Amino acid sequence: MILRRLLAAWFAVLINAAPLVPAQAQDNTKPAATVQRPAERPERFPIKAFAGSDAVRSAKLSPNGKRLAFTTMHKELLMLVVTDPMTRQSQFTFTFDGKQELKWFRWAGNDKVMMSLSHTTTIDMEEVRYTRLIVSNVVTGKTNYIGPAQMGIVGDDVLYVDPEGGHLLLALQRSIYEYPSVWTFPLDETARKAGREIQKPIPGAWDWYADDKGNIRMAFVYAPGSVKVLYRTKPEEKLRETIKMTSKDWEQKSWDVMRIFAGSNSGYVIERNLENRAVVASADYGTRTTGDTVFAQPGSDITDFDLDDDNKLKAVYYTDDADRIAWVDPKMKAIQNSLNRALPGSEAIIGSRAKDNSRMLVWQSHAGDPGTLYIYDLSTRRLEELARMRPDLDPRKLARPKAIDYKARDKVSIRAYLTLPVGREPKGLPLIVLPHGGPYWVRDKLQYDDEVQLLANRGYAVLQPNYRGSEGYGEGFAGLGEGQIGRAMQDDLDDGMDHLVKEGLVDAKRVCIVGSSYGGYAAAWGAIRNPERYRCAASFAGVMNWQRQVGYTNRFESDPKERRKWSRQVRGGEEGTFNVDLVSPAKQVGRLTRPLLLVHGTKDSRVPFSQFKEMREAAVKAGVPVEPVVLEGVGHSFESSKETEKWLTALDTFLAKHNPAD
CATH class of the missing domain: 3.40.50.1820 (Alpha/Beta hydrolase fold, catalytic domain)
Structure with missing residues (x-):
């Protein structure tokens, strides 16, 4: 991709209720879907054109939309960069040493970025893959490991992140011979010393779950041939067994992508319906029963969903032949329709966005077009090009x-x-x-x-x-x-x-x-x-x-x-x-x-x-x-x-x- 400064000549349109036709991009290339494909064989593009450039690898907006974090390459090393999304002024950089792989990164509040690193080592003559968390404060420039110096193999099982970026909950083993417990760690330089165990390990309990306020509410306990669910309504209550299943029944009837609401037994889950398709359903965690199907997409499995501040369904994610977003929120649905009109002949996918939807990253692409990344600013109703993928390829010839x-x-x-x-x-x-x-x-x-x-x-x-x-x-x-x-x-x-x-x-x-x-x-x-x-x-x-x-x-x-x-x-x-x-x-x-x-x-x-x-x-x-x-x-x-x-x-x-x- 090519990362460009926002210039007056850039592609920019106003998002409004009227049908939109975007201004032509700087090179006057029309949208690929509207151009007659050449009947003759295209030229042989150089391999480098398919490998792309390294300006932006992936990007995410902070919750307030005022910072943009993305990965890039610098001197053959991966780097995480934080900038102002509108001015491109750099605010923070972190360069990886090349000895580990970056699994994922995400924002923790508006000033901190968490990253999961994957390593391979040898223990007792056996190769082992393990993960560790680091957090970077983009204001102070300091980066710290999260978790104790000595812990088990999985170090990135994050259960909850404080929306303000103050702390997180992490399920971890103190050694490979123990069951995981749950710890809280401040997201600053005191993390390793100030970490505190808030839930002791329970024999057989490998999976822990928190509600939307960071209270530990549920655990799955595995034994040979069976699984039982431990649950509590309030954090001060003792965990109690709500159901026990055979391992086979559990695998067939287990819930996926659970959202538990604080102070309530209700929430949402993804489960299989009678047609064996994954749907969003309401759930009672106290009795481990599901209620009505809240959203189903005929012929496709639901993979994830988003909730609004009132814990109502906002968006549902699924895949048919391509990744799709079904907006339940009427305002977001209207914005999506406007984007579709502004970027005809392609998929316009709203990705990372500010919590108040003031800014959004929009990905435009289709199977024959490498695509372009845009930022949409709600206050100015402007859609502006951030980066063009594979700039040396002509989509009309693909x-x-x-x-x-x-x-x-x-x-x-x-x-x-x-x-x-x-x-x-x-x-x-x-x-x-x-x-x-x-x-x-x-x-x-x-x-x-x-x-x-x-x-x-x-x-x-x-x-x-x-x-x-x-x-x-x-x-x-x-x-x-x-x-x-x-x-x-x-x-x-x-x-x-x-x-x-x-x-x-x-x-x-x-x-x-x-x-x-x-x-x-x-x-x-x-x-x-x-x-x-x-x-x-x-x-x-x-x-x-x-x-x-x-x-x-x-x-x-x-x-x-x-x-x-x-x-x-x-x-x-x-x-x-x-x-x-x-x-x-x-x-x-x-x-x-x-x-x-x-x-x-x-x-x-x-x-x-x-x-x-x-x-x-x-x-x-x-x-x-x-x-x-x-x-x-x-x-x-x-x-x-x-x-x-x-x-x-x-x-x-x-x-x-x-x-x-x-």
Whole structure:
């Protein structure tokens, strides 16, 4: 992206009740959706154009809307910057040392930014991923760790943050051998000394919940085969058991995204309805019962919701083929409609915003447009451009993905996204199968993707299947993925290829499979399992040994429910009996006969670098050549355009060699 100062020539419009047509941007480019796409092949864009620039990586407004925090790159290091959103005057900077990954950041009041850092270390000869919290005061410039010097693996389980930024509640283990307790910490330099335990640990209690005023109200206690809920109405009361379920029933009937109101047993939850779709429902936490469905989106799962100051539903978030916001608040609905008129032919998504809605960040994009970030000021009714994504790409010359459906071999319907190269006859094309990561709780969407657009620009058709187990299609579809890593989930990828071959769109002899994280695993495994299908495979940060990865993930995940769920999903069945070595590339690499590009970052704390090393060593031992690329200092995702460019360059070169489009 390019971060620009607010100049008079910038794109600016007044938001009002009348239909809006925005002024043209500085380069006089019309909205992509209104321009006739060229029939001829577009020029070959340089890889750097798809990697973007590093001016702004992500951005969030403070609660009062007077500060803008965003991440950027400076001298190849990630930096958090705080500015005045209207004048761009810098107020604070914090540079990360490059030894850890930034998981997330958020505002704590108007003067402080909290950040979660992820690290990988070795304990007792085993790799362990752990997290820690830091908080930066943007006024004093001081940054401090939050939490005691000695604590367990998970250090960012935040239960509540004081709206004024004075303190937070943090669930933590004092050691890996204890159950978590709840502590309160001031968000200043005294945090480590002034922290205070306000809820002692209870055997088996791994999950703690607070209400909207920061009172500890609920805990989930796990025992072999069962789960019970402890609850209290008032903070001075003792916790009492409200319900006890078998572990199986709990996983089917557990609530997600809970909001508990202080001084009341009422609140809202996301639960599954009779159609097995996630909906927002009213709830009584005292009896653990739900009342009326407050909001449902037919055909889609609700993923989150916002409440107003009166604890009434304000907005609901869901995904169909793209991320959506359904505004319940009439004022916000009117603003959304105005933005849609001001930015026609695209998705206008209101993201971070001030608590009083005085300022909002607005993201404009669609699947064939990298997009632009704007700030909307309610007092002046001005929508102004902050940053343009991928400024060296012309959206008029990019491909436009579309949604398709196909049947897997067992008749399960699979939703996928197909991108065809611009200016080429849709017949007998070379194909890249591009499975998403995860594999669970994740899905692909109809949105802009650098890899997709690079591949389409080079002349490839690209298929992104939401294989069984993907999020957003109901629990039944998600459940079909349990125990099917490397098996039916892999079949879904192959069946998508067969569908396109049958349609005549692609050439069955010119197919490669590419992916990152789980997608990187699926790519490597596809080349090993089905060499008759794939000419080559490229993997970034892929899992190569599932036995080790499950152990590594479980050492980080303290919640036994999540450990059991993850193990069952990977291994299959209640006892997890499937031998995952049978579908692990590092264990089956001797069968590899196709070219494999193997890329991994040394700083990866989610799929550790040891996965890459094991695969490379196993390949050498088996006498099987792979093409390894080590990305020094790179994590599980890319923090800079240079990191992205290295991966895309390696991929582009590899595909041109082993599956050329021309």
